[in-house]
Amino acid sequence: MGETMTETSGLEAPSAEKVLKVALLGGGTVGSQVARILLEDADALAARAGARLVLTGIAVRNVDAPRDVELPRELYTTDAEKLVSGADLVIELMGGIEPARTHILAALKNGASVVTGNKALLAQDGAALFDAASANNADLNFEAAVAGAIPIIRPIRESLSGDRITRVLGIVNGTTNFILDAMDTTGAQFADVLAEAQRLGYAEADPTADVEGLDAAAKAAILASLAFHTRVSLEDVRCEGITKVTADDIAAAQDAGMTIKLLAIAELITAGDSADGTAAEGVSVRVHPTLLPRKHPLAAVHGAFNAVFVEADNAGSLMFYGAGAGGAPTASAIMGDVVSTARRIAAGAPGAPGAATRALPILGLDAVTTSYSIGLEVADQPGVLSRVAAVFAEHGVSIETMRQTVDGAPGLAAADRWSAGGRAELRFVTHPASEAALAATVADIKNLDVVESVTSVLRVEGV
Numbered sequence: 001m002g003e004t005m006t007e008t009s010g011l012e013a014p015s016a017e018k019v020l021k022v023a024l025l026g027g028g029t030v031g032s033q034v035a036r037i038l039l040e041d042a043d044a045l046a047a048r049a050g051a052r053l054v055l056t057g058i059a060v061r062n063v064d065a066p067r068d069v070e071l072p073r074e075l076y077t078t079d080a081e082k083l084v085s086g087a088d089l090v091i092e093l094m095g096g097i098e099p100a101r102t103h104i105l106a107a108l109k110n111g112a113s114v115v116t117g118n119k120a121l122l123a124q125d126g127a128a129l130f131d132a133a134s135a136n137n138a139d140l141n142f143e144a145a146v147a148g149a150i151p152i153i154r155p156i157r158e159s160l161s162g163d164r165i166t167r168v169l170g171i172v173n174g175t176t177n178f179i180l181d182a183m184d185t186t187g188a189q190f191a192d193v194l195a196e197a198q199r200l201g202y203a204e205a206d207p208t209a210d211v212e213g214l215d216a217a218a219k220a221a222i223l224a225s226l227a228f229h230t231r232v233s234l235e236d237v238r239c240e241g242i243t244k245v246t247a248d249d250i251a252a253a254q255d256a257g258m259t260i261k262l263l264a265i266a267e268l269i270t271a272g273d274s275a276d277g278t279a280a281e282g283v284s285v286r287v288h289p290t291l292l293p294r295k296h297p298l299a300a301v302h303g304a305f306n307a308v309f310v311e312a313d314n315a316g317s318l319m320f321y322g323a324g325a326g327g328a329p330t331a332s333a334i335m336g337d338v339v340s341t342a343r344r345i346a347a348g349a350p351g352a353p354g355a356a357t358r359a360l361p362i363l364g365l366d367a368v369t370t371s372y373s374i375g376l377e378v379a380d381q382p383g384v385l386s387r388v389a390a391v392f393a394e395h396g397v398s399i400e401t402m403r404q405t406v407d408g409a410p411g412l413a414a415a416d417r418w419s420a421g422g423r424a425e426l427r428f429v430t431h432p433a434s435e436a437a438l439a440a441t442v443a444d445i446k447n448l449d450v451v452e453s454v455t456s457v458l459r460v461e462g463v
């Protein structure tokens, strides 16, 4: 695949240069930056790839739309199908499921390789796409799909392929990290910070995919599949966003020397006894707001930055940090895939075979144990604490710490406060407990007549 261009320069012998036709699907935030780099850095890219990368067109919805990046108008087309049919390498940056999936499958069936940043499509339909790539001896690369500019796919897929990864913890959504970080810094409520993030362009007009954790869940599915050599799709990921995190939660976290981050967590869990051969591995993948000690490396990830923390048997702990989104940073990751794919095609080497996968079970609630922080508003009366503590004990959930803040009837002596309707806030941190035991504990605590409300239930990591 790929044509040859013959050039004569001065008295030098003619040099043959391979040419690869590159089709770009999408000319938006990322696509426009990819096109800019392909055109501006053409000579350097040709030297690194061992082939000249010729951009044959940019498929968009509207060829006449005003564009932020100045590119030759004749490159724009609405005929993505035709563009794909003549390409050696297709870069998909349209986003969404269709028509992106149809165009990627068509490219792979033609034997063309594909580079994409489309996490939503990979998390939903990755298996079919990887099968099509293998069947057609083509590559499907997707470094930009998780954490933008940060090299994390290739390190997990290649650099750590001789190790056993046991856990991946990631801040993989910049919008939610920006919001939680601003809440932590200013003490403001979620809704006010979201409005400010939208005004500054960090959050989209419809922020649902980010604030409900869906974007992070798609990335978690991709990371878990690669890390544990199995297939995890979006519906396997338990997902909770940040919309219920309050300024009080943040303040209580600060009091306890912690911060709140939206974490994507993928864990390889071994149950049973390896000595008697009953040990079995399974996978837990989840996204939720998480309390982290301020000294944890992920607590130092501020603003819209991303970071991924990987734990492996032999490598130990590794952290990857950088810009998780944005046109130019994401285009950098796309171009890394483009150059390495082009180098492979130019060398005439076969497409990289997909790594063998095993079908690890996705584990349910009881398989995972986590520490929890639970906030309660209670009547400030004698005996309340022991009644609440008894519920924890009934469900076998062990309390690690408890803090009480009295916030009602100021000025009264403690002994008189309860009769004056005083309130207290209790914050418990538990030892690791199963989610099922914790849910049952919280349900029973809610039913106690001395409990006004359960103000928050947050998982704790890194203690």
Ligand code: NDP
Pocket: 025, 026, 027, 028, 029, 030, 031, 059, 060, 061, 062, 063, 065, 078, 080, 092, 093, 094, 095, 096, 098, 099, 117, 118, 119, 120, 144, 145, 148, 324, 325, 326, 327, 330
């Ligand atoms: P944009 O919405 O900015 O751009 C999408 C582009 O695709 C536009 O040029 C649009 O055309 C074109 N397009 C969409 N649908 C069609 C269609 N049916 N036919 C033809 N063209 C179409 O998206 P981004 O650049 O932000 O994102 C692209 C991909 O990269 C997504 O998968 C995203 O998840 C991923 N990504 C993005 C990051 C970011 O920071 N933005 C970070 C990491 C990954 P038109 O311009 O005419 O509307």
Ligand code: HSE
Pocket: 172, 173, 174, 175, 176, 210, 215, 324, 325, 326
């Ligand atoms: N919306 C994502 C984020 C960027 O806020 O990180 C693309 O994945």
